[in-house]
Amino acid sequence: MSEITERQIELVQTTFAQVEPIADAAAKMFYDRLFVLDSNLRALFKGDMREQGRKLMAILKVAVNGLRNLDKLVPAVEALGQRDATYGVKDADYAVAASALLSPLKEGLGDGFTSEVEAAWTAVYQTLANVMLKAAHRAPDLATLNASPA
Numbered sequence: 001m002s003e004i005t006e007r008q009i010e011l012v013q014t015t016f017a018q019v020e021p022i023a024d025a026a027a028k029m030f031y032d033r034l035f036v037l038d039s040n041l042r043a044l045f046k047g048d049m050r051e052q053g054r055k056l057m058a059i060l061k062v063a064v065n066g067l068r069n070l071d072k073l074v075p076a077v078e079a080l081g082q083r084d085a086t087y088g089v090k091d092a093d094y095a096v097a098a099s100a101l102l103s104p105l106k107e108g109l110g111d112g113f114t115s116e117v118e119a120a121w122t123a124v125y126q127t128l129a130n131v132m133l134k135a136a137h138r139a140p141d142l143a144t145l146n147a148s149p150a
Helices: 006-037 039-044 049-065 070-087 091-112 115-138 142-147
Strands: none
Touching (some): 006 039, 006 049, 006 091, 049 070, 091 115
16 A cells, blocks of 8 residues: 555645535535546446435545554455445546545635645545555455356
């Protein structure tokens, strides 16, 4: 896992705290941008998108708050990657999500969204996405499981 600096952790945690009061709007901006970038991803989401947005923000909060204790965070991130694989999330979808994640941050932080903040969020996202991807590749293939005789 790549190294996240203390400064990057500080920037991500500080800016997340600034966006958190507009969590519902930030989640909506994320999904709106995600579906603009790749409309095929909409099929991965069933049900109430407001509830999905709340779950997204809750997961982000856990991840952001856990950055100083990666030993405890990594197993949860791995489980998320394995679960995403069973939903049909592909490797390329992580890059799309990275781009979509920056949209609500830019909007919510305004002038506070500096190049240093963007780099910090990108480094943190990339680190966690790499953990998720490795775990997803270890996840059982759902199609294979469904095709196996009982």
